[in-house]
Amino acid sequence: MLVWMFLRAAAQASIVVLLARQLGSQAYGQFVAVIAVASIFTPFVGLGLSNMVLRNAARDPAHEAIYFAHAVRWWWRSWLPCLTVAAVAAITLLPNGLPFAAVCAxxxxxxxxxxxxxLRARHQQAQQNTHIYGAINAGLPAIRLLAFGAFFVTTEKTDAAGILWIYAASSLIYAFFMWPMASSQACSSDALGSEPMTVSNGLPFSLAAFAMKLQGEFNKPLLARSGFGLAGTYNVAQRAVDMASLPLLALQESLWPRLYAQRNPLPQLRRTGLVLLMLALALSCVLWLAAPLLPWLVGPSYESAVAVLRMLVWLPLLQVFRALLNFYAIHHGHMLLIGWAYAIGAAVSVAGVMALVPALGMVGAVLASYAAEAAMITYLFVMTRRQVQ
Structure with a gap:
C-alpha cells in the first residue's frame, strides 16, 4: 500500500517538475489554472457515493455489487451537470486568451x-484489495507522466494548448481502461442492500471535499487574472510543500487506527501529537533552508517561488495541529464540528483570496491560506472545549 502511495506521489511530483521546466511559468500557469477550476467541482461527480460504497460494501460484502451499481448510476447522472457548471465557472473565473475547446476537453x-x-478505487478498498486500490490511484498520474514525456520527446512545442489536449487524452485513455471493470459490475442498480445508499448520505462527503478543494485551488484562477506566471509560480511552491508533507501524512494515517482502538486514547494523543508537531516543525525548517534549490529543480523562471515557499513552509505545522483537533472531536462524537470547520475554512479562504489576491498577488494567496487554517483551528478548539465541558 505504501509503495503504491509513494509511486503515485513520485509520478505527481515528476509531472510538476517536467511541466514547470518545459513550459515556463507563463504557460504552466495557464495549465494549472484550468486544472484548478476542474478539480474544484470533481467532488460533486458521483455525489460522494464512492465513500458510501467504501462503508457499505465493507459492512455488507454480500451486496457490494448493488452498492457499486447504485453509485455508478448516480456518477453518470451527475457528470454532465457538473461539467456544465465547471465550464461556466471557467468562463467566469479564467482570463481571456485560453483555447476554449482544450479547456472544455x-x-x-x-x-x-x-x-x-x-469510485473504482473505493470499491476495491472496501473489499480490502489494497494493492489494486493503490495501483488504480497510482495509474492515473503514471499514464499522464508517460503521455507528457512522449509529447516532449516527439515535438518541440511548449504551449499550454498542446499540454491541455495531452492531459485530456491521457485521462480519457485511463478512464477507458477503468470503465470495463466498472460496467461489468454495474448491474441490478435498482436492488437494495441492507445499508442506506442515498444521495443525502453521500453529499456531506462531497461538500467536505469541495470545501478543501476551494481552500487549496480557488487561488489559482484568481492569480491567473493578475498574470498566468503568478499562478504557475504559486503552484510550484504549493506542490513542493504538499510533496514534502507526504511522509508526515503517512505517519498520521498509521497513527489514527491505533488511537481509535484504545479505550482512552487521549494520553497517547498528547504524546504522539507532540512528536508529530515537532516533526512538522523540523520539516518546515528543512523546507525553509532548501527553498533556494527550487529554481534549480524547476527552472530559473521560478525565482520568485523561493519567497513564496518560505512563506508557506509553516502550513504543515498548522495542518497537523488541526488534524489532532479533528481526532479529539471525533473521539468525543462531535463529527458535525469538523464539517462546519471545513465550511468555515473554505469561506474564509475564498473571501481572503478575493480580497487579497488582486492587491497583493501571491502574498495575498499565502495570507488567505493561513487565515483559513487559523479560522478552522480556532473554531475546532473553542467548540470542542465548550461541548466536551
Whole structure:
C-alpha cells in the first residue's frame, strides 16, 4: 500500500517538475489554472457515493455489487451537470486568451476520470484489495507522466494548448481502461442492500471535499487574472510543500487506527501529537533552508517561488495541529464540528483570496491560506472545549 502511495506521489511530483521546466511559468500557469477550476467541482461527480460504497460494501460484502451499481448510476447522472457548471465557472473565473475547446476537453476529462478512479478505487478498498486500490490511484498520474514525456520527446512545442489536449487524452485513455471493470459490475442498480445508499448520505462527503478543494485551488484562477506566471509560480511552491508533507501524512494515517482502538486514547494523543508537531516543525525548517534549490529543480523562471515557499513552509505545522483537533472531536462524537470547520475554512479562504489576491498577488494567496487554517483551528478548539465541558 505504501509503495503504491509513494509511486503515485513520485509520478505527481515528476509531472510538476517536467511541466514547470518545459513550459515556463507563463504557460504552466495557464495549465494549472484550468486544472484548478476542474478539480474544484470533481467532488460533486458521483455525489460522494464512492465513500458510501467504501462503508457499505465493507459492512455488507454480500451486496457490494448493488452498492457499486447504485453509485455508478448516480456518477453518470451527475457528470454532465457538473461539467456544465465547471465550464461556466471557467468562463467566469479564467482570463481571456485560453483555447476554449482544450479547456472544455480538460474539464470534461478531469471530472470524468478523477471521479471514476475514486469510485473504482473505493470499491476495491472496501473489499480490502489494497494493492489494486493503490495501483488504480497510482495509474492515473503514471499514464499522464508517460503521455507528457512522449509529447516532449516527439515535438518541440511548449504551449499550454498542446499540454491541455495531452492531459485530456491521457485521462480519457485511463478512464477507458477503468470503465470495463466498472460496467461489468454495474448491474441490478435498482436492488437494495441492507445499508442506506442515498444521495443525502453521500453529499456531506462531497461538500467536505469541495470545501478543501476551494481552500487549496480557488487561488489559482484568481492569480491567473493578475498574470498566468503568478499562478504557475504559486503552484510550484504549493506542490513542493504538499510533496514534502507526504511522509508526515503517512505517519498520521498509521497513527489514527491505533488511537481509535484504545479505550482512552487521549494520553497517547498528547504524546504522539507532540512528536508529530515537532516533526512538522523540523520539516518546515528543512523546507525553509532548501527553498533556494527550487529554481534549480524547476527552472530559473521560478525565482520568485523561493519567497513564496518560505512563506508557506509553516502550513504543515498548522495542518497537523488541526488534524489532532479533528481526532479529539471525533473521539468525543462531535463529527458535525469538523464539517462546519471545513465550511468555515473554505469561506474564509475564498473571501481572503478575493480580497487579497488582486492587491497583493501571491502574498495575498499565502495570507488567505493561513487565515483559513487559523479560522478552522480556532473554531475546532473553542467548540470542542465548550461541548466536551
Amino acid at each position: 480538460v474539464i470534461g476529462a478531469e471530472l470524468l476520470t478523477a471521479s471514476l478512479v475514486d
